[in-house]
Amino acid sequence: MYRKLTEEMLAFIQKNPTAFHTAASIQEALDGAGFRHIPIMAYSAKYASAFYGPFRAAAGSAPSFGDRRGYQMDPHNRKEALRECALDAAEGADILMVKPALSYLDVIRECADAFDLPLCAYSVSGEYAMIKAASAAGLVDERRIMCETALSVFRAGADMLITYYAKELADAIAGKEIG
Secondary structure (H helix, E strand, O other), rough: OOOHHHOOOOOOOOOOOOOOOOHHHHHHHHHOOOOOOEEEEEEEEOOOOOHHHHHHHHHOOOOOOOOOOOOEOOOOOOOHHHHHHHHHHHHHHEEEEOOOOOOHHHHHHHHHHHHOEEOOOOOOHHHHHHHHHHHHOOOOOHHHHHHHHHHHHHOOOOEEEEEOEEEEEHHHHOOOOOO
């Protein structure tokens, strides 16, 4: 499976916390196939969050029973994020991730301080929908809020940001609206 994906020119492979494969086993498979240069991004600190709601509703992926708290982290627990990041780093992950971003800026900061690996923050659908709804209601300046929230994520310590606003943020950076 990993060979087929890398042959299709993926820039990196994401290690999902629900998968049974560790970063080490994924790296071993990549090495064996001659793809050592493909980095692994681990979903290290994926919190159980209401911010996933809009995506789940749109994708029809809300659980039909129970919830996903069995494998997503308790929002009360920031120390677990550090343990999970340490585990992923020890297993050979090349990039660590915190998801969602905005409500976990403290976790992003602590992980950035604790680990010498690139840190990715994932701004999820609820964060995007919140800004869109407030803008549609005339309550905020969408572009300014988009820029400010991205800046807060980077200021907290993220090296990269996955966001529904990727194109707009790239335009804002190119236009020197944000640095």
